[in-house]
Amino acid sequence: MLDIKITKTTNPKPLPTEDNPLVFGTIFTDHMYVMEYTKGQGWHDPEIMPYQPISLDPSAMVFHYGQEMFEGLKAYKTEDGRILLFRPDKNIERANNSNKRLEIPKIPEDDFLNAIKTLVKVDAAWIPTKPGTSLYIRPFVIATDPFLGVRPSDTYKFIIILSPVGAYYPEGLNPVKIWIEDEYVRAVRGGIGEAKTGGNYVASLAAQIKAHDEGYSQVLWLDGVERKYIEEVGAMNIFFKINGTVVTPMLNGSILPGVTRNTCIQLCKEWGLPVEERRISVDELVEAAKNGTLEEVWGSGTAAVISPVGHLRYENDVFQIADGGIGEVSQKLYDTVTGIQLGKLEDKHGWTVEVK
Amino acid sequence: MLDIKITKTTNPKPLPTEDNPLVFGTIFTDHMYVMEYTKGQGWHDPEIMPYQPISLDPSAMVFHYGQEMFEGLKAYKTEDGRILLFRPDKNIERANNSNKRLEIPKIPEDDFLNAIKTLVKVDAAWIPTKPGTSLYIRPFVIATDPFLGVRPSDTYKFIIILSPVGAYYPEGLNPVKIWIEDEYVRAVRGGIGEAKTGGNYVASLAAQIKAHDEGYSQVLWLDGVERKYIEEVGAMNIFFKINGTVVTPMLNGSILPGVTRNTCIQLCKEWGLPVEERRISVDELVEAAKNGTLEEVWGSGTAAVISPVGHLRYENDVFQIADGGIGEVSQKLYDTVTGIQLGKLEDKHGWTVEVK
Missing domain, CATH: 3.30.470.10 (Aminotransferase class 4, branched-chain amino acid transferase, N-terminal domain)
Structure with missing residues (x-):
């Protein structure tokens, strides 16, 4: 060294x-x-x-x-x-x-x-x-x-x-509104989507501005090939709880392998929740939102740790997730991860590293 | 001003x-x-x-x-x-x-x-x-x-x-060998492929190194969706002369709209050559190479102006273009464009701008 x-x-x-x-x-x-x-x-x-x-x-x-x-x-x-x-x-x-x-x-x-x-x-x-x-x-x-x-x-x-x-949510966790983007593309298999590099971020600006203009705080990207499968949010990975199962897009080469994503998956499994890393289509998501099985949506990332999602917009439809508030798993993940990060909860996994 | x-x-x-x-x-x-x-x-x-x-x-x-x-x-x-x-x-x-x-x-x-x-x-x-x-x-x-x-x-x-x-080809025009890439992707529709920006170039480095290691000087990209349609070469647009017709990929949002590309199209049309800007699949290209109708291939760009292509490699097949030398149209385009650029030929189109 x-x-x-x-x-x-x-x-x-x-x-x-x-x-x-x-x-x-x-x-x-x-x-x-x-x-x-x-x-x-x-x-x-x-x-x-x-x-x-x-x-x-x-x-x-x-x-x-x-x-x-x-x-x-x-x-x-x-x-x-x-x-x-x-x-x-x-x-x-x-x-x-x-x-x-x-x-x-x-x-x-x-x-x-x-x-x-x-x-x-x-x-x-x-x-x-x-x-x-x-x-x-x-x-x-x-x-x-x-x-x-x-x-x-x-x-x-x-x-x-x-x-x-500062605190990402100065007044506590606050559900965000997410725009599902169907025109612009962030990354595609074979490209640089899984690398944390400037090119992926400049590619996201135009859609981000469009979403902001419509009152949405973040963009949810679809895959670049079929424009059908959920990828990730601008600065976060995304999770859905559908009919009791936690679902998140699999690492396919075009999405960022988030550290908080990995942490969420591990904690949910330990809590006995079924977790599926797989392809999930926007159609499956819309169907779950419509038939009431979409119980929770949250983003995971270093900046906000956990971001509960209250509303999703796809094309001209707006879907409220459950009561539009903070889901049970989202809150528990936020409390657990920040608790470990701040040394308030026992670090059973050896995730924290002390600077002495 | x-x-x-x-x-x-x-x-x-x-x-x-x-x-x-x-x-x-x-x-x-x-x-x-x-x-x-x-x-x-x-x-x-x-x-x-x-x-x-x-x-x-x-x-x-x-x-x-x-x-x-x-x-x-x-x-x-x-x-x-x-x-x-x-x-x-x-x-x-x-x-x-x-x-x-x-x-x-x-x-x-x-x-x-x-x-x-x-x-x-x-x-x-x-x-x-x-x-x-x-x-x-x-x-x-x-x-x-x-x-x-x-x-x-x-x-x-x-x-x-x-x-x-310096001169791109100090000893005159020299045919290059091109690698058709089927693993990495440079850009996709909805992305930033048609913008001249760093993200597209860093995305190209890994394939470029792979091609160089195999003895090829440039990479020819396929589309990011179907990995089937020809897009562009790393620093150039690409042209094919198939059975008397000049074919070049259409501007589809993921390839760079080259100034030399535009110049080539206009000159070829004026010379009475049929020109098609359209989708061209790698299968069509391979078929034309095999049946002898692929008469010429060249790249167009600011650095080299015109780059005749002598060989193409796709997967494990290598195709020699005609006799592997410089085609007639490639040479005529090179002579005409550089002649106008250097003020040796009459500038009928008003393409040159004098700095006084």
């Missing part, structure tokens, strides 16, 4: 105050982590340095050919002052799966985890403590060769930045 | 010498063009400045969510010393179509063209003159908001850089 050089800021920023709303992704801490990659040499010279601009040649490949990967996870401060990460190994594994698809060199797992832990420790004072708040961790890789040819870059930067974030 | 502020370098770089091989996209001129966009204010403060690094916050949206657009065109120096651009209006139109799909604000056409002309004039000494060389022009837009939420950016930079490039 490489030693990280640490250069602390001589000019610390003021910490956000407790009454600050902490809008997601707008405030950054005093330090950042940067590690360089050079072909033939591998990853080298990891450094924690004062948070500062990145300077790149205008021909840097990331500006032209989208060779970029990112991850997202959170650090939490427990009531007794410990700092916990939630399943960072899963994010590191996914990052390297994304890297593989994008022809970005693999990042050694131990350097990756050490980078997160060390940076979070350096900026530990920035972890907010109000209920629902956390420190969002954004690792990302960008291709930096100053070259306009289309090929994998020979040089990269692996960077981690930190952002204190 | 906005006035461009011009700040010239006080430290010019040495010009490449005539015997320099001018590897594509590696050498950049003394100046660059930068225009800023701010929501509520629009595009503002265009400036030509010494070529220099771009400094961005690590949270700048382009590093995370792929909101980036680029174009590519060339300036040529004629034997009598004039500087010509080839159909820049088509690149500007396509750039704004890409911008629309990517939720990037439109760039006024007159500012765009004025930017190209003024920058090329400032760095005119960098336009190489050896046969086949030119000055490659790379306009691009990047999203610069320091914000980790997924939405269109409120700020952008529109940048143009210039790179003197």
Whole structure:
């Protein structure tokens, strides 16, 4: 494992105050982590340095050919002052799966985890403590060769930045309205849908704006081949409880393998709920909504953890899920996952990693 | 139209010498063009400045969510010393179509063209003159908001850089070998395939490496839905001459509307060749190759202008096109288009724009 050089800021920023709303992704801490990659040499010279601009040649490949990967996870401060990460190994594994698809060199797992832990420790004072708040961790890789040819870059930067974030639902869990998109497509089998990379997000913007204009907060994507099977929501995976069974789209290569998705599946199984990872068509969903067997819908993701879905719109029909409120399983998952993340519930699975 | 502020370098770089091989996209001129966009204010403060690094916050949206657009065109120096651009209006139109799909604000056409002309004039000494060389022009837009939420950016930079490039085929036209890809997918209808944006290029890297490893220089993509219909080559559109008719895939939303493609279609029609823009399946192509009616295959793009294709590989079969050499129409298109670009042939269509 490489030693990280640490250069602390001589000019610390003021910490956000407790009454600050902490809008997601707008405030950054005093330090950042940067590690360089050079072909033939591998990853080298990891450094924690004062948070500062990145300077790149205008021909840097990331500006032209989208060779970029990112991850997202959170650090939490427990009531007794410990700092916990939630399943960072899963994010590191996914990052390297994304890297593989994008022809970005693999990042050694131990350097990756050490980078997160060390940076979070350096900026530990920035972890907010109000209920629902956390420190969002954004690792990302960008291709930096100053070259306009289309090929994998020979040089990269692996960077981690930190952002204190507020409660996703300041007033508690709140059901969202979801728009099922039938015009635009996010990803298709054989493409880059299962990689966490910019190209999938820019592809989602047009549909997101359309949905927002109609009063819907998120887009639910259908598959790119038949435009018939449910894939995922913009920033979340999706779950349905139909007639007592929990159903979620199987990992088919075009949807993101969510860490919270994996956690939900495992917990539901432990609670004795039947769980099916399989193809689910929008027709099956509409039918279940109509005949009253669609008991719950929720999204799962790092940002909101669990997002109960109150309404779905498909073409010109709007379906209310049960009474439009929060379902029993959604609430139990939210309480359990956040309870483990905050160290309030026993961590039977060894999901949390303490930053000491 | 906005006035461009011009700040010239006080430290010019040495010009490449005539015997320099001018590897594509590696050498950049003394100046660059930068225009800023701010929501509520629009595009503002265009400036030509010494070529220099771009400094961005690590949270700048382009590093995370792929909101980036680029174009590519060339300036040529004629034997009598004039500087010509080839159909820049088509690149500007396509750039704004890409911008629309990517939720990037439109760039006024007159500012765009004025930017190209003024920058090329400032760095005119960098336009190489050896046969086949030119000055490659790379306009691009990047999203610069320091914000980790997924939405269109409120700020952008529109940048143009210039790179003197060598002859694509230093020893004249040379047939290439093309790999028809049946595992990876570049783009799908409803996605961002027709936009010139990074996400489509990073998606192509894995297949490109596979093809290179097998001795093929480029990948020919099939459609993402049925994996049956021909789409485009990595950096080119594709044409087939089958039994006297020129066939090229129709613009279906997932392939790039090439400027050279458009030029080829128009010229072939004027020469009395029947031209069909339609769906063409790989089965039809294989059948034509087998029964001897596949007379020519060529790619069209800004970099190589025309690339004759000598061999195609699909699954485990390799097909030689005619005698594996350069077809008659390919050669005539190459001679005609480069003749017009270099001012050697009469420009009946008004395709060239002189930089005065």
